């Protein structure tokens with residue numbers, strides 16, 4: 001039913017974006033310090049109660065500078081949260097086909113791959129075979145080094161063309177367009193200039209013909225756009241500002257840490273925009 005919810009939101013026609021709540025199951029996720037991993041906060045049911053339409057579960061941090069996580073460890077981390085996901089609509093944030101398969105077997109409703117099915121050679125066929133929705137996100141380089149020297153001739157056109165090519169690859173593999181979500185990948189191999197251009201040019205990506213997902217919550221781009229130092233824990237106002245910018249440009253899914261606050265901000269925005 002993730003698919004139905006996706007198609008229910010039309011860009012620019014007063015649709016409210018879906019809110020994807022982030023559940024990091026990693027000890028090194030910069031934003032929430034991986035409390036959940038130490039059995040702390042980040043309870044999936046709490047995210048749903050707060051208004052999340054879907055919960056995105058990630059057991060491998062792909063923040064800038066993050067080291068890759070071994071398959072066994074990623075599976076172990078995912079397994080540790082499965083009991084808490086019963087009855088929850090959720091997606092898995094992974095680049096590994098084996099983790100995708102385990103998540104789908106455990107009830108995940110969507111694959112969210114920051115590598116757009118390029119990291120694991122087995123991922124495309126697995127998603128094609130399973131018939132599930134998939135988020136294709138643009139990235140340049142690998143998490144460990146992607147922010148060292150991001151470079152583009154024309155970031156809007158290059159990201160657009162790269163995503164268009166990934167969609168074509170999916171279509172060729174039998175993944176229907178109705179199953180695909182595209183994402184420009186804020187912060188994944190982008191300077192502040194590149195992130196700003198992508199945010200300003202978001203509406204262009206509707207031409208890909210698929211729903212768009214935007215993930216800028218608590219990211220460094222907020223500090224850059226604010227023009228001053230903003231510690232990670234103080235980026236909620238900026239995260240809400242970027243979320244509303246995305247909503248105003250017809251983005252269909254917002255991936256956020258602060259669900260209740262984002263839901264309220266969207267409700268007020270809709271209260272103004274509603275026909």
Ligand SMILES: Nc1nc2[nH]c(SCC(=O)O)nc2c(=O)[nH]1
Pocket residue numbers: 061062063093112113114135137183185186213214215216219255
């Ligand atoms: N689709 C999608 N998946 C993501 N996973 C992360 S992890 C890094 C962080 O949350 O800072 N970011 C994103 C994003 O922007 N889009």
